[in-house]
Amino acid sequence: MAEERRRKVREIQAVVADVREETHDAASLLLDIGDEERDYKAGQFITIDPHQFGFLEQVIAYLEEVKGTREKPRAYSMGSAPHEPHILITVKEERFWPGESKYPPVLSPPLSRHCPPGTTLTISGFTGPYAIPQDAGQKADTVLHLCAGSGIVPNFGLIKDSIHRGDDLHHVLLYSSKTRSDIFYYDQFAALAAGHSEQLTVLHSLTREDPHQIEPASRKGRLDAELIKSYVKDLDRTLVYCCGPGVLPWERKEARERGEEPAPKFVETMIQILHELGFDKRQIKQESWG
Ligand SMILES: Cc1cc2nc3c(=O)[nH]c(=O)nc-3n(C[C@H](O)[C@H](O)[C@H](O)COP(=O)(O)OP(=O)(O)OC[C@H]3O[C@@H](n4cnc5c(N)ncnc54)[C@H](O)[C@@H]3O)c2cc1C
The missing domain is CATH 3.40.50.80 (Nucleotide-binding domain of ferredoxin-NADP reductase (FNR) module)
Incomplete structure (x- = not known):
C-alpha cells in the first residue's frame, strides 16, 4: 500500500543540470530532481505543462481560443534508467510548415533550444505502461x-x-x-x-x-x-x-x-x-x- 502511494504521479521540481545537443534538431536535457525518489520504471514518461512558462502565455491563450480546448501537458519519455543520477529527456523540435501544419508547435521549440543549465521545470511523473516486466x-x-x-x-x-x-x-x-x-x-x-x-x-x-x-x-x-x-x-x-x-x-x-x-x-x-x-x-x- 505504501509502495502504491509512493508510485502515484506527482509534481516534481527539476533543475536542468546539463544540456547536450543530440542532433541538429533535438536536445537532451539532464534533469536533477534533488532528493525526490527516482521510483520509475525504465521506459516510462514524464509530462510537462506548458502553462508554467510565462513567455508562452500569449501563444497558449491564442491556441486555446482557436482550438477551443485547453493545451494539455506534453509527454516526454525518459531515456534514463532508474540507477542513473539524472532524468534524461530528449526533445525533438517540431516545426511549423506553412501550408502543412495547422498550428505552430508550443513546447518542443523552447525545451529543445532555450533551456540552459539552471532552468527550473515542474515535471509530473512517473507513468506509462511501456516497461519490461521484472519476470x-x-x-x-x-x-x-x-x-x-x-x-x-x-x-x-x-x-x-x-x-x-x-x-x-x-x-x-x-x-x-x-x-x-x-x-x-x-x-x-x-x-x-x-x-x-x-x-x-x-x-x-x-x-x-x-x-x-x-x-x-x-x-x-x-x-x-x-x-x-x-x-x-x-x-x-x-x-x-x-x-x-x-x-x-x-x-x-x-x-x-x-x-x-x-x-x-x-x-x-x-x-x-x-x-x-x-x-x-x-x-x-x-x-x-x-
Ligand atoms: C508517451 C509519449 C512520449 C513522448 N516522448 C517524446 C520524446 O521522448 N521526445 C519528443 O521529442 N517527443 C515526445 N513525445 C511527443 C511530445 O509529447 C510532444 O507531442 C511534442 O514535443 C510536440 O509538442 P509541441 O508542444 O512542440 O507541439 P504541438 O503544439 O503539440 O504541435 C505539434 C503538431 O501537431 C499539430 N497539432 C496540434 N494540435 C492539433 C490539433 N488539435 N489539430 C490538428 N493539429 C494539431 C500542430 O499543428 C503541430 O504541427 C511523446 C509523446 C507521448 C504521447
Missing part, C-alpha cells in the same frame, strides 16, 4: 526493439536498465533514422554494444543516406519484414518494444471525417509486419507520437 526472463530470451527517430528515447532507458540489472535478456535494436546526423545516442549505443555484446546487438538503418563507417553495424533502407525476420531466432521467446512515429488522434479523426483510413506510419507498419510474422499482440508493446 520477462520467464517468457523470453530476446527483446527486439523496433525504433524510429525520437522513438529511440524510451528504448535507450529499457536497454541500459536491463544491462545494468544483468538479467538474462538479449536485446536486438533495429533503429531507423533518416541520416547519420539524425541518430540519437550514437556514441552511447556504440559503446554499449562493444562492452556488452552478449546482451546487445545494434543495427542502424538509414532511410535517406548510404551508411558510411557507422558502428557497430548499418544498412540502407526502412525496417521491413525480411530484416526483422532475420533477427528473430525464436519467435515464441521474443518480446517486441516498438516506438516511433504513429498516427496522431487528430490525424485519425480528420481522415475518418473524409471517409478514409489514415495512412499507416512507422508504428502501424511495424505492428502489421509483426502480426504477419506470427507475433501475438501480448508479445508486443508499442508507443508512438508525431
Whole structure:
C-alpha cells in the first residue's frame, strides 16, 4: 500500500543540470530532481505543462481560443534508467510548415533550444505502461526493439536498465533514422554494444543516406519484414518494444471525417509486419507520437 502511494504521479521540481545537443534538431536535457525518489520504471514518461512558462502565455491563450480546448501537458519519455543520477529527456523540435501544419508547435521549440543549465521545470511523473516486466526472463530470451527517430528515447532507458540489472535478456535494436546526423545516442549505443555484446546487438538503418563507417553495424533502407525476420531466432521467446512515429488522434479523426483510413506510419507498419510474422499482440508493446 505504501509502495502504491509512493508510485502515484506527482509534481516534481527539476533543475536542468546539463544540456547536450543530440542532433541538429533535438536536445537532451539532464534533469536533477534533488532528493525526490527516482521510483520509475525504465521506459516510462514524464509530462510537462506548458502553462508554467510565462513567455508562452500569449501563444497558449491564442491556441486555446482557436482550438477551443485547453493545451494539455506534453509527454516526454525518459531515456534514463532508474540507477542513473539524472532524468534524461530528449526533445525533438517540431516545426511549423506553412501550408502543412495547422498550428505552430508550443513546447518542443523552447525545451529543445532555450533551456540552459539552471532552468527550473515542474515535471509530473512517473507513468506509462511501456516497461519490461521484472519476470520477462520467464517468457523470453530476446527483446527486439523496433525504433524510429525520437522513438529511440524510451528504448535507450529499457536497454541500459536491463544491462545494468544483468538479467538474462538479449536485446536486438533495429533503429531507423533518416541520416547519420539524425541518430540519437550514437556514441552511447556504440559503446554499449562493444562492452556488452552478449546482451546487445545494434543495427542502424538509414532511410535517406548510404551508411558510411557507422558502428557497430548499418544498412540502407526502412525496417521491413525480411530484416526483422532475420533477427528473430525464436519467435515464441521474443518480446517486441516498438516506438516511433504513429498516427496522431487528430490525424485519425480528420481522415475518418473524409471517409478514409489514415495512412499507416512507422508504428502501424511495424505492428502489421509483426502480426504477419506470427507475433501475438501480448508479445508486443508499442508507443508512438508525431
Ligand atoms: C508517451 C509519449 C512520449 C513522448 N516522448 C517524446 C520524446 O521522448 N521526445 C519528443 O521529442 N517527443 C515526445 N513525445 C511527443 C511530445 O509529447 C510532444 O507531442 C511534442 O514535443 C510536440 O509538442 P509541441 O508542444 O512542440 O507541439 P504541438 O503544439 O503539440 O504541435 C505539434 C503538431 O501537431 C499539430 N497539432 C496540434 N494540435 C492539433 C490539433 N488539435 N489539430 C490538428 N493539429 C494539431 C500542430 O499543428 C503541430 O504541427 C511523446 C509523446 C507521448 C504521447
